[in-house]
Amino acid sequence: DVKVTQSSRYLVKRTGEKVFLECVQDMDHENMFWYRQDPGLGLRLIYFSYDVKMKEKGDIPEGYSVSREKKERFSLILESASTNQTSMYLCASSLRGPNEKLFFGSGTQLSVL
Amino acid sequence: RKEVEQDPGPFNVPEGATVAFNCTYSNSASQSFFWYRQDCRKEPKLLMSVYSSGNEDGRFTAQLNRASQYISLLIRDSKLSDSATYLCVVKGFQKLVFGTGTRLLVSP
Numbered sequence: 001d002v003k004v005t006q007s008s009r010y011l012v013k014r015t016g017e018k019v020f021l022e023c024v025q026d027m028d029h030e031n032m033f034w035y036r037q038d039p040g041l042g043l044r045l046i047y048f049s050y051d052v053k054m055k056e057k058g059d060i061p062e063g064y065s066v067s068r069e070k071k072e073r074f075s076l077i078l079e080s081a082s083t084n085q086t087s088m089y090l091c092a093s094s095l096r097g098p099n100e101k102l103f104f105g106s107g108t109q110l111s112v113l
Numbered sequence: 114r115k116e117v118e119q120d121p122g123p124f125n126v127p128e129g130a131t132v133a134f135n136c137t138y139s140n141s142a143s144q145s146f147f148w149y150r151q152d153c154r155k156e157p158k159l160l161m162s163v164y165s166s167g168n169e170d171g172r173f174t175a176q177l178n179r180a181s182q183y184i185s186l187l188i189r190d191s192k193l194s195d196s197a198t199y200l201c202v203v204k205g206f207q208k209l210v211f212g213t214g215t216r217l218l219v220s221p
Contacts, residue, residue: 035211042212042214048208090157
């Protein structure tokens, strides 16, 4: 079974801190994604990557950056955390292809105080 | 207009009932369609893909209507374990777009 592992289940940070969210997948998937999920807004795509060292902006990239130095690892960085970035963050991976099935990590609930 | 729209529910049904959800999408060029299931405080998981001719997986049937731009999910003989949020997902040019989900509550 594919495993997507997110480093923290719960995280509490202060406004202005730099925050790193780590995601690792063990099935050699080419594609990796970062979403945030908020009540009433659903899952929104922040950034995605189709290959090592490659990144593309999603729908809401402002305030975030990403890093993909290795195929299995995709990191989301909040350069200066703000309260409106309090959310559930979900990492996902998939094989390359038109009907790629997304495998999600269990999520990180980030609270920015 | 949202790219993918779903009735948020909740749909409250008794065990054994048949329930159907619809989802509309705005991009007529959308290529692929899926239903994901998300349990409370858990990550989404793929329930089934939706094919043009319609497809069935046990008690679950998915349909696609390209002319009216909607997909549907039918659940027959509902079980308590079907209680979850069902996310409609549509693939556009490069990425998947998620609906906000329809919540289903199945009661004894």
